[in-house]
Amino acid sequence: MKPSLSICCLGAGYVGGPTMAMIAAKCPDIRVTVTDPNEARIAAWNSDTLPVYEPGLQEVVESARDKNLFFSTDIKGAIKEADIIFVSVGTPTKHYGKGAGRAADLKYIESAARMIAEVAEGPKIVVEKSTLPVRTASALLTILRSNSTKATFQVLSNPEFLAEGTAIEDLENPDRVLIGGEQTPEGLAAIEKVVAIYSRWVPREKILTTNLWSSELSKLVANAFLAQRISSINSISALCEATEADVDEVARAIGHDSRIGPKFLKASVGYGGSCFQKDILNLSYLCEHFGLPEVAAYWESVVKINDWQKSRFASRIITDLFNTVSGKHIGILGFAFKKDTNDTRETAAIAVCRDLLAEGAKVYVYDPQVSEEQIRADVLGKKENENLIVVKTALEACNGAHGVAVLTEWDEFKSLDFQKIYDGMLKPAFLFDGRNILPHAKLKDLGFRVFAIGKSF
Numbered sequence: 001m002k003p004s005l006s007i008c009c010l011g012a013g014y015v016g017g018p019t020m021a022m023i024a025a026k027c028p029d030i031r032v033t034v035t036d037p038n039e040a041r042i043a044a045w046n047s048d049t050l051p052v053y054e055p056g057l058q059e060v061v062e063s064a065r066d067k068n069l070f071f072s073t074d075i076k077g078a079i080k081e082a083d084i085i086f087v088s089v090g091t092p093t094k095h096y097g098k099g100a101g102r103a104a105d106l107k108y109i110e111s112a113a114r115m116i117a118e119v120a121e122g123p124k125i126v127v128e129k130s131t132l133p134v135r136t137a138s139a140l141l142t143i144l145r146s147n148s149t150k151a152t153f154q155v156l157s158n159p160e161f162l163a164e165g166t167a168i169e170d171l172e173n174p175d176r177v178l179i180g181g182e183q184t185p186e187g188l189a190a191i192e193k194v195v196a197i198y199s200r201w202v203p204r205e206k207i208l209t210t211n212l213w214s215s216e217l218s219k220l221v222a223n224a225f226l227a228q229r230i231s232s233i234n235s236i237s238a239l240c241e242a243t244e245a246d247v248d249e250v251a252r253a254i255g256h257d258s259r260i261g262p263k264f265l266k267a268s269v270g271y272g273g274s275c276f277q278k279d280i281l282n283l284s285y286l287c288e289h290f291g292l293p294e295v296a297a298y299w300e301s302v303v304k305i306n307d308w309q310k311s312r313f314a315s316r317i318i319t320d321l322f323n324t325v326s327g328k329h330i331g332i333l334g335f336a337f338k339k340d341t342n343d344t345r346e347t348a349a350i351a352v353c354r355d356l357l358a359e360g361a362k363v364y365v366y367d368p369q370v371s372e373e374q375i376r377a378d379v380l381g382k383k384e385n386e387n388l389i390v391v392k393t394a395l396e397a398c399n400g401a402h403g404v405a406v407l408t409e410w411d412e413f414k415s416l417d418f419q420k421i422y423d424g425m426l427k428p429a430f431l432f433d434g435r436n437i438l439p440h441a442k443l444k445d446l447g448f449r450v451f452a453i454g455k456s457f
């Protein structure tokens with residue numbers, strides 16, 4: 001079958017891979033090519049071991065791969081062939097020069113735009129899928145239009161709202177799809193082309209169209225609001241611990257207020273993930289850039305509370321273990337930033353492990369999906385430290401431990417053999433539940449000393 005449309009995506013990461021696989025699976029007549037310069041990543045997308053762990057992803061990829069879904073390192077070839085080019089490259093926090101530590105690093109976006117300008121011919125729609133500072137589309141358009149004579153461009157913003165761990169569910173049945181574009185006849189026509197793709201499976205009323213700047217900004221604001229709810233409940237968790245209120249009961253009580261709602265009120269050791277922190281820092285940086293220091297400070301405090309929550313958790317472990325963890329065995333259950341993903345970017349586990357290692361603890365880490373290399377690289381960078389030991393089962397992490405901390409809410413941790421764990425630990429046996437998922441009453445009955453976020457047992 002000759003494809004009705006060719007699309008390509010620059011960036012085969014956590015967003016590019018799953019989003020394009022879903023489009024291909026839903027639109028068999030559209031040819032979808034996902035590209036990346038990273039050969040190992042592309043080889044993995046073409047293998048049985050995908051580079052991204054997501055429930056349901058393998059099935060979606062396999063349903064379309066080599067039919068109308070292709071993974072390739074031939075970026076230029078894919079751009080040439082495509083009518084619509086999605087750009088889903090990383091936009092990490094800049095770590096050098098002006099804006100270091102806060103602004104988004106746009107070097108990958110800019111080089112993608114320059115490559116598109118170099119090889120594109122004819123009319124092309126370039127879609128920002130990456131999360132970008134508001135008004136980036138204007139810079140993109142300038143780069144594209146001033147470096148190409150053979151192509152004409154429309155730039156759209158179509159930010160991705162999927163959450164890792166539930167990416168397939170979120171893509172299949174999104175709360176909304178957002179598409180922003182220039183409010184000109186050409187811009188509106190380009191918006192309609194992308195609307196037509198999503199409307200194959202997303203109800204039309206859930207596809208929102210806006211101007212470019214609202215779309216770009218909405219993605220940053222959505223992440224800032226989500227993170228703000230977590231920091232809000234986490235700040236209250238500390239007050240609960242001091243007052244014998246229970247943070248889960250408080251969350252339930254306030255969540256029943258329909259103006260507040262129940263979601264994103266789960267207190268924890270702190271949020272992680274590649275997006276929340278970088279997007280808020282970027283939002284705060286933008287506010288300052290536009291002369292709004294009060295707004296910048298407001299949003300930055302969301303990140304500060306999160307950092308504090310992580311360090312307060314590590315401090316609590318040290319305090320409870322009689323003010324020293326030097327030479328003590330601490331078991332860490334879970335390293336990914338949340339369950340059902342192998343992504344460790346900005347995971348709270350990095351900060352907690354580092355704090356414990358700095359105090360001389362022997363840290364035994366177990367995660368069901370994260371590799372040893374990844375854990376070592378995240379915690380130690382290029383350094384070595386024999387006090388960081390990565391093990392293959394939860395039991396190994398706990399055996400002989402003075403204390404055990406749960407840092408990711410993997411389901412398997414809820415039903416561990418806690419009697420066996422207790423028997424294998426030094427006494428008193430301490431359990432620190434950074435996700436409030438364990439059966440606390442039962443654990444106390446077994447003899448554990450339990451600490452959980454926002455509780456005062």
Ligand SMILES: NC(=O)c1ccc[n+]([C@@H]2O[C@H](COP(=O)([O-])OP(=O)(O)OC[C@H]3O[C@@H](n4cnc5c(N)ncnc54)[C@H](O)[C@@H]3O)[C@@H](O)[C@H]2O)c1
Nearest residue numbers: 010011012013014015036088089090091108112130131160
């Ligand atoms: N991870 C999430 O949950 C999530 C959710 C929504 C939005 N986002 C946003 O989506 C964007 C991508 O995030 P991610 O998690 O997929 O990042 P990622 O790091 O997993 O993937 C980015 C990929 O882009 C590739 N790349 C860089 N330059 C390229 C180029 N010129 N051409 C082709 N490929 C190139 C890299 O090699 C890398 O594999 C970011 O802006 C992020 O903020 C992420």
